Amino acid sequence: MGTLTGPESGTAATPARGLPKQARSRVTRRHLLEAAVSCLAEHGWAGSTVAVVAERAGVSRGAAQHHFPTREALFTAAVEYVSEERSTALRELFQAAPAPRPAVVEALVDLYTGALFRAALQLWVAASNEEQLRPQVTELEARVGRETHRIAVELLGADESVPGVRETVQGLLDMARGLGLANVLTDDTARRERVVAQWSRIIDAALG
Template identity: 55%
Template sequence: MGRLTGGPAPRKARMSTREPKQERSRATRRRLLESAIDCLAAHGWQATTVSVVAEQAGVSRGAAQHHFPTREDLITAALELMTDSRLELIREEARGLPDGPGRTEAVLRRMVEHFTSPLFKAALQVWTAAAADESLKQRIVPLEARFGRAAHRVTVELLGVDDSDPVAHRLVQGTLDMARGLGLADVLTDDSARRERIVLQWSATLDAALRRSPSP
């Protein structure tokens, strides 16, 4: 027997109307976060307001504030996306790395490329603002600590070293610190020529030092 007119809609029909709405909401949120990242990288912290990001994303200010009531909410969520994107990018780039000779240099290049990427430059804008804003700092520091631990773990895996060896641990951490420093040097000027020389020298030094450390 058919459904009586005016009766409640079947559960499946009700869910089918909700799902597209949820998908649109997720898509809107994603556009806002990606626009925030682009805006941070291109124009800096001061210019990255909810209004500017909403306009760039093609979203109304009201819709943007529904997802992110304050700029701090928007930026924190954008940094979370950046953290996830940065980790995913590192893992993706790990595929196809050469084995044997040349692997240490290839791994180092991947890490340096990450720290000179637009994602890193966007994150740097947030770090600078957080240094002068304690409430923002409290949001940002745990996210960056999470990324730092994950980046260290991925680098250890890619290099195939034993992280319980204190020498190997410090070498990996020093490599990441150096890669971050090269990223900072690239912010104001094109530092690619000097960076290339440093990558070649440090990869040879690191490879020799890791081979002297105990194998995992």
């Protein structure tokens, strides 16, 4: 996965000059999406206006609204974009050879920590109060959840035709989300490592 200028570094990005118009448009869109995730993670929904995102991305507000006519469209697209980037990176991480299950469990837990998860959490909270945002976020969360489950099944080598295996995988993902929540306010690294180690043993025993 390429370096994220927004959620990982928190720095503004300037759209590349000298590129064809269509390529410049793609670069601008990507910078807006990354900046939106970064703003959500740092400032929450209330502090993340289109103007703030445009400034961080290094583009005009008009350019931002050209790509995303509404604030809701911008932020749901942003969380979806980075989720897809992270999912791709997770698949590529174990592409060369089958990975040991403890490494897979740890990588899945990592999906629910950091700036992306904080941004998604802000979006969920906003959607609980914003009627026009709720349908988009609900649909996005369902789609991302299904894809994450598929990746987990694939990487763990889980056979969901065996009774209880699907629920075990889902329980792992629910646990990972809970660890992500626990890490929002305080650094929960030490406890998380112990929990991940125990879940790795549980997964190994359950999947055989």
